[in-house]
Structure formats: structure tokens, C-alpha cells
Amino acid sequence: MIGFSAMACAPDYGALTALLHIKPNTATILDADLFEFYSRIFGVAARNATATAGTVLDLIYQEADACLAEAAGVNFENKIVLPIATRLRAEQYMIRRINDPEAIGAIRGMQTTALLRCFKERFPEDDATAVMDRVVLMTPENIHLNSFMYEPILDMSDEHLRRIYEQVTAL
Template structure:
């Protein structure tokens, strides 16, 4: 056993479980199984084989299963193969304990939820910005005016503060041509709406809160970049940054204000926020695994810098 790798040990362990299950099946013994992260350390081919086996067991008589996993892709595949959406739960943990809630956002949360609520839910509206920017990048390129405008809502640029809700509406309509435009005043600043939505997230109930994590991450990074840009006070330097803006601002800020306590907070911004903003189908797990409790705390720390 000592010479076996972690994956080989797990494979042997699973073989022992399969043998035990077979014995119980032949004996007609009623069995309640707790399956905990059984697919870890395996490639996709073996993960699918495990899922098929669990499905076969579930369809037989006498076996009930509770399947636990940290792997969102495994979770989503299990749901699609044999566990109904209504039987899927998500766990969230904070300083007060652990809560279970009905699963949400398993199947294309942007198309099935956020896009439909773009005009009537401020947090889902803001959370849609990274997706919209990705779509424009894929279809029109990163030089498109809409792409650049949305980038100014994810990074602090010269036009960030002046970008209006009406401009964001126009980009949405240009992409999808869907939804009823609001009739209220649309001249307000989007960034002010982002900060207001982030404040709402601070007092929201605990849960998976996909959109809350994205809103908080966007607000944290904008606040941090706004703070650094103001302290550095070099508009030409800010305008010259074409990529990796937050790390470059932090590098310049650290050089000018070496030893300032704010650097520690700003380091956390660079560490914690990007994966929650540059979001795609392969990057769900960071947003699932990290509680928004940490983002709430960091937002408060960044706001306090000003």
C-alpha cells in the first residue's frame, strides 16, 4: 500500500466499496450510502464511469444515496444524469455555522436567470456585465466600443464615473434586443449603482449568492483602483494601462507609498477578486467555494481606505 499513489489508493478503495455494494445487492439488504467526493483524483473518463455506476445503483432496489462534492462540474453532471434539480442542495458556511439551500445557477445562470432580470434586479444587472463583455469580445473583438465601455465598469478608467445606466442599457439592447427598457431616469452613474448594490449585498441573507459575489468583487476592485488612481494622481499612467490594470496600479502605488498599511488590503483585492469577475463556464468553482463573507469583509476594508 505504501507504494501506491493517492489516485491508486482511491481506486482500490472504490473497488472495495463496489464489492461491498454488490454483496448487499445480492443479499437484498436495504442500504443508505453517503458518497463523499468520490470523483476526486480521477480524470474525466473515470469520473463519468463513476457517475454511471452511481446512476445504476440508484435505479436498483434497496439503495438510497446522499452524494457530496466540492467539484461543481461533477455536481452539475450528477444533476443532469439522474438527480433531479429539486433534490440538489448547496451548502454555505459562515461564522455562525452551516446552512443548506436549494441549488441555484446550475444550468447557465446568465441565460436562465440574470439576462431575464437585467432591467429589474440591480445585482443581476451588474453581474451580467462580465458575461456581456465576453460575448462582445468573442463576436466583435476587444477594440469594440461596447467592450471598452464595459471594461470601464470593471476597471477604473477616465470614463468610469461618467458612464450612465442608459449607456449600459444600450449595450444590452445591441447584444440581445430583448427586454423592456425602464421608463425611469437613466442618467445616473452605473458605478454609483454598483456601490449601492454592493451595500445591499452586505446585509443580504447567506447563501450561494452567485450574483452577490460578482457584484462585491466588481465593487471591491473599482473602489481599490479608484483609491490607487487618486493617490497616484497620474492620468497618463492610468490611460497607458491596457491589461492587468489592478496589479500594475498596485505596483506603482506600492513604489510611491511603500510601507503604507493600505498595501496589505490592496494585495487581498488582487488575490481574491479576479476569478469572480473574469467568469466563464470553467471558472464556477472559485465563486462557489469562497463564501461571500470574505468579500463582504474585504469590501468594508476597501471602503475604509477612502
């Protein structure tokens, strides 16, 4: 078993959280940083991958776009990548539209749901609300790799995941 100190890795966990929700530093985290987080948390270097000069956010979106080009079928990797990318794009859209750094900064926990609530209050008749409702239903707040997280996403077809990602991307 690999041991690590949660206290020593707390900043890394914060940065990793910024890769699942749009935070002030999300767009600045490089994929090379991700390799460093991995090494510190697990005590071993990442294997079978090479860091680039790009951001993790760009990499997530590139991988999600690549999912759209793959053949239909059950692809577990796509069922992780697409919901993460969809939620990130949805949060970016809502944050941009809300355009209130103070209100956004005051959100503590359940960020996507809180953003949707704020979005609905400010734009009650907006057509994007229906898409955002589907995003909140599709993507659990705590995306993690265990059987509980997989269950709702596994039940969705690849086509459904692709369609909602495309709808959010188009906004």
C-alpha cells in the same frame, strides 16, 4: 443564436470594460447607456429592468452595499457583485493616491495588478497595501461569467467577500 458584429460593437465593449476597471469614462456611463449596449450587442431590448438617470458605477456600489445587508449564505449574485465593486473601489483608491495621470494612462492590460505594483513602489510602507494584495488575489482580472471565474470566488465565504469590500470602502 443571436448574431452580432464584433466590429460594430467594439465601442460598446470598450465601455463595458470601463465598468470592470476604472477608466477615464467609467464614472460617466449611465445605466441607460448599458441598456443601449445590451440592445446593440444582442439585438434585443433588455427585459425586466428599467433604466434610471444614475450611473452604472453608482448602481454597482448600491448593489454591493445591499449585499452587505443580506443574510449570510451562498448567494451567487453577491459573489459577482461584491468582487466587481471591490476591485473598482480599490482601483479608485490607488489611482487617487498615485495621483499621476501619465503613469495611470500608460497602463495597458492587467490594470489592477499594474496599479498595485505602482502603488507599492510609491507607498511601500502603506497599510493599505495588505488590503490591495487581497483584492488582487480575490478578483480575477477577467471577471466573466463562466465556471473558471466562479471557482475561486465560490470558494470564498460571503463573510470574506463582504469583509474585504468593507475594508476597501473604508480606505
